[in-house]
Amino acid sequence: MTGALLLLGAALAAWPGRRTLRQTRVAGLTGSRNGGAPGRPRSALLPLPLVAGCAGAVLAVVASTPLVAALAGAAASLAARAWERRRAVAAEEARLAGLAEALGALAAELRSGRSLEEATDAAVAVCAEEESGRALARAVRAPVDGGSARGEEEAALRRVSAAVLLSGRTGCSLAAVVGAVEDDVRARRRHRLDLHSALAGPRASAVLLAGLPVLGLLMGSGVGADPWRVLTTTVPGQALLVVGVALEAAGLAWSARLTGRALR
Numbered sequence: 427m428t429g430a431l432l433l434l435g436a437a438l439a440a441w442p443g444r445r446t447l448r449q450t451r452v453a454g455l456t457g458s459r460n461g462g463a464p465g466r467p468r469s470a471l472l473p474l475p476l477v478a479g480c481a482g483a484v485l486a487v488v489a490s491t492p493l494v495a496a497l498a499g500a501a502a503s504l505a506a507r508a509w510e511r512r513r514a515v516a517a518e519e520a521r522l523a524g525l526a527e528a529l530g531a532l533a534a535e536l537r538s539g540r541s542l543e544e545a546t547d548a549a550v551a552v553c554a555e556e557e558s559g560r561a562l563a564r565a566v567r568a569p570v571d572g573g574s575a576r577g578e579e580e581a582a583l584r585r586v587s588a589a590v591l592l593s594g595r596t597g598c599s600l601a602a603v604v605g606a607v608e609d610d611v612r613a614r615r616r617h618r619l620d621l622h623s624a625l626a627g628p629r630a631s632a633v634l635l636a637g638l639p640v641l642g643l644l645m646g647s648g649v650g651a652d653p654w655r656v657l658t659t660t661v662p663g664q665a666l667l668v669v670g671v672a673l674e675a676a677g678l679a680w681s682a683r684l685t686g687r688a689l690r
Contacts, residue, residue: 491658497671504675508682521579522615524555528562529586529608536601542566542590566590582611618689625685632681636674 528549535545546566553559561583569587589603646653657663 493664494658521555521558524553524558526608526611528553528559529604533601533605578614582607621689636678
């Protein structure tokens, strides 16, 4: 049973999330379309969930039993994966903020009478996020007509590309459309920030409820019951430990799913 749990924890640690797979496919398609040189392969670096899972398992097997090591490794890998998702969300918010800033600068430069090329260079120069600035430059200088957009940033860039194509064909004003896209991006960012603020309470409650079993273990140890020895050295206790950790993970995953659906 312990060996099976160790293999399951290693598989959970090494299994890539859907966001990671999608980012890998998008990066490959972007590199092939833009004709750029491929970057350093990410496979050469160990994923953070795998490193965290192995480290947690090693520390736990030194301090406790192999069963606790398997559970600790799986928990550490899941925690590292959740941290990576939070970093990805923060990076996306930063890119949206940089894109809104670049769009505002582009619209202001176009209204001042500068050419599209000069206005694009100025917008990229003032953009705090280099990735957003480069994406806007590609959308203006190599516009793509049509296609489906998944993220908010990609949708805004496709609207800019469509506006550039329409302006080139009909001669209509591009500054007004760019300004409208900027207003839309800023409104969406304000809406997402409001949602994050509204969900801060439920998220804190979920984390507090998840920590109550640990508090129960500490209280039991304080009165001399020694619940940790029962959970790690007896067969019924080990079964209860596995079920409890599984229920904890399921509760946290369900809470994250509910808050994630509210943010979409």
